[in-house]
Amino acid sequence: MIKGKNINYSHKEFDILKEVNVEMLKGEFLAIVGPNGAGKSTLLSILANELTAKNKNKIWFKEKEFKHWNLKDLAKNKAKFSQHNPNDITLNVKDVVMMGRYPYFYTTPNHEDFQATEDAMKETDVFHLKEREYNHLSGGEKQRVHLARVLTQLKNEVAEKLLFLDEPLNNLDVKHQYKVLQTIKDFTLKSNSAIVVLHDLNLAAQFADKIILMKNGKITADGKPQDVFVKEIIQEAYNFPCVIFNNPVTQKPMIVFG
Ligand SMILES: Nc1ncnc2c1ncn2[C@@H]1O[C@H](COP(=O)(O)OP(=O)(O)OP(=O)(O)O)[C@@H](O)[C@H]1O
Numbered sequence: 001m002i003k004g005k006n007i008n009y010s011h012k013e014f015d016i017l018k019e020v021n022v023e024m025l026k027g028e029f030l031a032i033v034g035p036n037g038a039g040k041s042t043l044l045s046i047l048a049n050e051l052t053a054k055n056k057n058k059i060w061f062k063e064k065e066f067k068h069w070n071l072k073d074l075a076k077n078k079a080k081f082s083q084h085n086p087n088d089i090t091l092n093v094k095d096v097v098m099m100g101r102y103p104y105f106y107t108t109p110n111h112e113d114f115q116a117t118e119d120a121m122k123e124t125d126v127f128h129l130k131e132r133e134y135n136h137l138s139g140g141e142k143q144r145v146h147l148a149r150v151l152t153q154l155k156n157e158v159a160e161k162l163l164f165l166d167e168p169l170n171n172l173d174v175k176h177q178y179k180v181l182q183t184i185k186d187f188t189l190k191s192n193s194a195i196v197v198l199h200d201l202n203l204a205a206q207f208a209d210k211i212i213l214m215k216n217g218k219i220t221a222d223g224k225p226q227d228v229f230v231k232e233i234i235q236e237a238y239n240f241p242c243v244i245f246n247n248p249v250t251q252k253p254m255i256v257f258g
Helices: 040-047 071-077 093-104 111-123 139-153 174-188 201-207 231-238
Strands: 002-011 014-024 029-033 059-061 078-081 162-166 193-197 210-215 218-223 242-246 253-257
Touching (some): 014 210, 029 174, 029 201, 071 093, 093 139, 139 162, 139 174, 201 253, 231 242
Parallel strands (some): 029 193, 029 210, 162 193
């Protein structure tokens, strides 16, 4: 689905990513975790074909290098949810979500575009807010509107799509955190894939098929949750004590810090 070998990235003299290798198969939910400043967002941006100006890394998406993709086709095959979204948009919620359909129409949205926005707003639980002005929403509601915008971009007949999400759970309450992760999981169960930067290791363990743990611009561990979420590995990565149990409900690792 996506592959990058020996990814390096630096800003002036400062190396942000050092020889990072990523390969993900279709249908996988990959979580990127690690302490602040580890390079997670930078890696996600490079994998999503952003940061192109200074970026000499070659990334293959569906076995074709990004530079060989038609941009409109690309927008129907992959979408990215960014950590920092605009806070001031003088539009109604439904019009913000409709921005995700811009690759699909020139001047007037058609029936499929309206249907796609409606479905996405229902998935992220903002349909009841559709006529409200975006600027007047709470932080969590705004976050869910942008998630709907990104989800609606990939509502099409294309097979094997890829969703990039940078800290999608910021500002969300517990129910909406689970709902968003379940929506992403359902997306990957249809032969699509997702790469998600997460800070909550227990949610990553519960939902992700694979984990990449980063520190200081490098991958320090990767594999299944039970291979990465090991006491010594996590303590070393976060420089903080923890214990790890087997979650009796999910049978996944359960990390308790402190
Ligand atoms: N444009 C830039 N200019 C200078 N330094 C940058 C730039 N972008 C990122 N960095 C630095 O690179 C490092 C990695 O940043 P990045 O945002 O990828 O980390 P992260 O793991 O996503 O962190 P967080 O968990 O805090 O969001 C940080 O030290 C950051 O300060």
